[in-house]
Amino acid sequence: MTSANLLVLLVLVMGPVLASFFATVAERLPAGRPLSGRSRCDSCARPLGALSLVPILSYFLLRGRCRRCGAPIPRRLLFFELAGLGLAVHVLLIMGPSPLALVSLVFALTLLAVAVIDVRHLYIPDVLSLPLIPAGLAVALFEPRLDVTAHFIGAVAGFALMWFVAWSYRRLRGREGLGGGDAKLMAAGGAWVAWEGLPLVLLIASASGLLFVAILRLAGRRLALQDAIPFAPFLAFAIWMVWLHAPPLAGG
Ligand SMILES: [Zn+2]
Structure with missing residues (x-):
């Protein structure tokens, strides 16, 4: 087996395995466990035990139930593991087998945990978003195709941009629309996609957010202006797409 094949296999296996760890994080962090x-x-x-060792398959073998008492195992675990596999395939298709693909997978799963926590608890834990800043800068430092200065500027500009959007919203609407958590997540995004990628991140995040609201409307859900819609899922999705598909890295 060539080392490239070995890396493909490693990334594919690590997808669901790492995902079940991040599912635990998303479950326990907001609960303070x-x-x-x-x-x-x-x-x-x-x-x-067996479940975390053989993700996805074990869920179906156990028919989604605890072997001892028959209580249903939360669907979320399966969702995370399937998402982990999907993200592993996505990253391999775009980047090819490389150590950077494995790093990107961890990045993607951190973003996924952030998105899930924001949907369920309406906040973004600093302990997940802030480490992404030095991580993104470290990747830019060691990856010859990336310019670490542009990524450093990206982190600062990302925070400033989101802070400004939140401030404008507060001025216009007289209430809080975006939290400081979104600004820190955007700082992390800037550290990974560099300042050049930020406008596209904001565009994709806003467009997918508006699309989501439009779909809710079409489905008959009336949304009041004061309804809190978590922005992190759209921001996380946009950051991931720009990171993976931006010119310096796409195509291996
Ligand atoms: Zn049980």
Whole structure:
């Protein structure tokens, strides 16, 4: 087996495996529970050991139920693991097998955890968004195709841009529309996509956000102006798309 094939296999396996870790993070972080320790059944506390070892398949083998007490295992775990596999395929198709692909996979899953937490709890944990800033700068420093200065400017400009959008919104509407968490996430985005990528991130995030609201309307959901719509999922999606498809890296 060539080393390229080995890397393909590694990324494909790590997708669901890392995803089940990030599913745990998304579950425990907002609840203030420690991240270490094995996943347990919510009903009988039996450790879900086999589940985390063989993601996806084990869910179907157990028919989504705890083997001891039969309580349903949260769908979210399966959602994360399938998403992990999908992201692994996505990153391999665009970047090809490389150590950077593996790093990008971890980046993607962190963004996914951020998005899920914002949807369920309407906040973005600093402990997930802030480390992405030095991580993005480190990747830019070690990746010869990237210019670390542009990425540093991106982090600063991303924070300033989002802070300005939030400030304008507050001035216009007289209430909070975007949180400081969005500004920190945009700083992380800037560290990864550099300042040149920021306008596209903002465009994709706003367009996908508006599309989502339009779909909700078509589906008959009335949205009041004061309804809180988490912005992190759209921001995370936009950052991921620009990171993966931006000219310096796309095509291997
Ligand atoms: Zn159980």
